[in-house]
Amino acid sequence: MRLVYPGAGRAALDGVSLTVAPGQAVALLGPNGSGKSTLARLCNGLLLPTDGRVTVDGMDTRDDDRVWDIRSRVGYVQQNPENQIVGTVVEEDVAFGPENLGIPPAELRTRVDDALRAVGLSGLERREPHLLSEGQKQRLAIAGALALGPGYLLLDEPFAMLDGVGRDEVRAVLEALRSRGVGLLHITHHLADVAEADRAVVLREGRVAFDGTPDDLLGSPEHAGELGIDVPPEARLTAALRGRGFDVPPGALDAEAILDALWR
Amino acid sequence: MPTTFGQYVPVDSPVHALDAKTKMGLVAAFAVGAFLVDRFWGLVLVAALVGGGILLARVPLRIALRGVKALSVILIFTLAAHALRWNPATVSLVRIGPLAVDAAGLRDGVFFAARIVLLVVGTSLLTLTTTPVQLTDGLERVLRPLTIVRFPAGEVAMMLTIALRFIPTTAQEAERVIIAQTARGASFDSGGPIRRARAFVPVLVPLFVNLFKRAEDLAVAMESRCYRGGAGRTRLNASAMTPRDWLVLCCGSAAVMAIGLWL
Numbered sequence A: 001m002r003l004v005y006p007g008a009g010r011a012a013l014d015g016v017s018l019t020v021a022p023g024q025a026v027a028l029l030g031p032n033g034s035g036k037s038t039l040a041r042l043c044n045g046l047l048l049p050t051d052g053r054v055t056v057d058g059m060d061t062r063d064d065d066r067v068w069d070i071r072s073r074v075g076y077v078q079q080n081p082e083n084q085i086v087g088t089v090v091e092e093d094v095a096f097g098p099e100n101l102g103i104p105p106a107e108l109r110t111r112v113d114d115a116l117r118a119v120g121l122s123g124l125e126r127r128e129p130h131l132l133s134e135g136q137k138q139r140l141a142i143a144g145a146l147a148l149g150p151g152y153l154l155l156d157e158p159f160a161m162l163d164g165v166g167r168d169e170v171r172a173v174l175e176a177l178r179s180r181g182v183g184l185l186h187i188t189h190h191l192a193d194v195a196e197a198d199r200a201v202v203l204r205e206g207r208v209a210f211d212g213t214p215d216d217l218l219g220s221p222e223h224a225g226e227l228g229i230d231v232p233p234e235a236r237l238t239a240a241l242r243g244r245g246f247d248v249p250p251g252a253l254d255a256e257a258i259l260d261a262l263w264r
Numbered sequence B: 001m002p003t004t005f006g007q008y009v010p011v012d013s014p015v016h017a018l019d020a021k022t023k024m025g026l027v028a029a030f031a032v033g034a035f036l037v038d039r040f041w042g043l044v045l046v047a048a049l050v051g052g053g054i055l056l057a058r059v060p061l062r063i064a065l066r067g068v069k070a071l072s073v074i075l076i077f078t079l080a081a082h083a084l085r086w087n088p089a090t091v092s093l094v095r096i097g098p099l100a101v102d103a104a105g106l107r108d109g110v111f112f113a114a115r116i117v118l119l120v121v122g123t124s125l126l127t128l129t130t131t132p133v134q135l136t137d138g139l140e141r142v143l144r145p146l147t148i149v150r151f152p153a154g155e156v157a158m159m160l161t162i163a164l165r166f167i168p169t170t171a172q173e174a175e176r177v178i179i180a181q182t183a184r185g186a187s188f189d190s191g192g193p194i195r196r197a198r199a200f201v202p203v204l205v206p207l208f209v210n211l212f213k214r215a216e217d218l219a220v221a222m223e224s225r226c227y228r229g230g231a232g233r234t235r236l237n238a239s240a241m242t243p244r245d246w247l248v249l250c251c252g253s254a255a256v257m258a259i260g261l262w263l
């Protein structure tokens, strides 16, 4: 699949092929301008490919009749939580998506309640968004996508604006969604997220430069370095240990974490 | 509900509990009624209505009258235009050189000035007892019939909602930038007006750059969440008028119109 922005000389994406299965987490990496956001926006039909096809559960994003089905199936969460909140209070923001689909008010209420529960924001229904912490705002943005009942979430650097606490909150929510069968395409610079994913894809200048398991990527720091990804040398040890059947979590990327895992 | 801007007075009262559309209808009827009043007793009744409204709404008198101060120029002008005569032939109340105060004119001036005050105080009860969000939703419903002539009522309401949503955010951001600039030695409260205005340029530039970025992100977010204009949207908190609302609206409008027409 290829995409050329109108008026641009070079294709923003070229020869890219990618599948995300339900319940699968795919980490998408790459330097700035490599086409990560472009790829995400192709997946929910915000952009249409110049050549090739993008399908969601069998629906082609070019099919005008399925646009709203596709956007409901594929949620999009952006980097800056503040800028994607539309409602003046929490519950109205969550309701925004289903309201657009014309869902009757009684069902809107259950959808809002379910989505807020899924991200742990129950009780803050009437809170104004600007009074939330950054982590809460990002969870609100996720709830806004969940209210549409998506099977997949596109996460465009959702942790970039968050502090450690906010990151942990959001990470827990995403982990829970994944175990409920939601497929995640997670654009990130954090190796811990890559390690937890089922698959890692690296983009460079609009082309897929790596596509494989996180262990393969993190296990060879030299190779990752060539791809522009800074992997600590300990990652190789983790990968080697995992390869020999030791119970070391893939996210253990420093000596302390590895030792902890081995002691247990 | 905490509201950090606007005029809304957050207390519980029977007036606050009315639907925004009811209050909008009442205010419209009140404005027409008060305009039609041309007798002293009519004005007294209108004043009684406004006073009763303030009491019912449990809005402090000081806040209810806040809008009057902004009117002082208009009030003085109204009084002067009616009361002052230049070199009149008839006998006047007071005379300073060629300038004279006319008794009948003064009475008219006081009447018209009082009517303006009552109009402003009465209509401000709407914004004092209704949150901006309720107002916007009410406005959308009231404007909806105009969609027949292609007036984009839903879109206008959406624009207002987004403005309301981002005012506090932008205010927070402005505060942050001002603090940052102050820390770097900028001064916002010294020097003449031009100098002070100039001091705000380094605040406004980053603010606007950010606003454009926000607008772009927001458009993507809205499209991703299936926004396709106002048509066919439902509302989570669609406010509905209760029988009580209809009763208040009908009786209230009838009363003010009757006062206006007969007095």
Ligand SMILES: Nc1ncnc2c1ncn2[C@@H]1O[C@H](COP(=O)(O)OP(=O)(O)O)[C@@H](O)[C@H]1O
Binding pocket: A005, A006, A008, A012, A030, A031, A032, A033, A034, A035, A036, A037, A038, A039
């Ligand atoms: N709306 C657009 N119009 C034209 N070019 C764009 C547009 N958005 C992004 N690009 C270009 O496409 C390339 C990929 O951008 P993007 O997908 O945002 O990268 P990333 O998210 O990996 O930083 C960049 O060269 C960028 O300049």
Ligand SMILES: [Mg+2]
Binding pocket: A036, A037, A038, A156
């Ligand atoms: Mg990007």
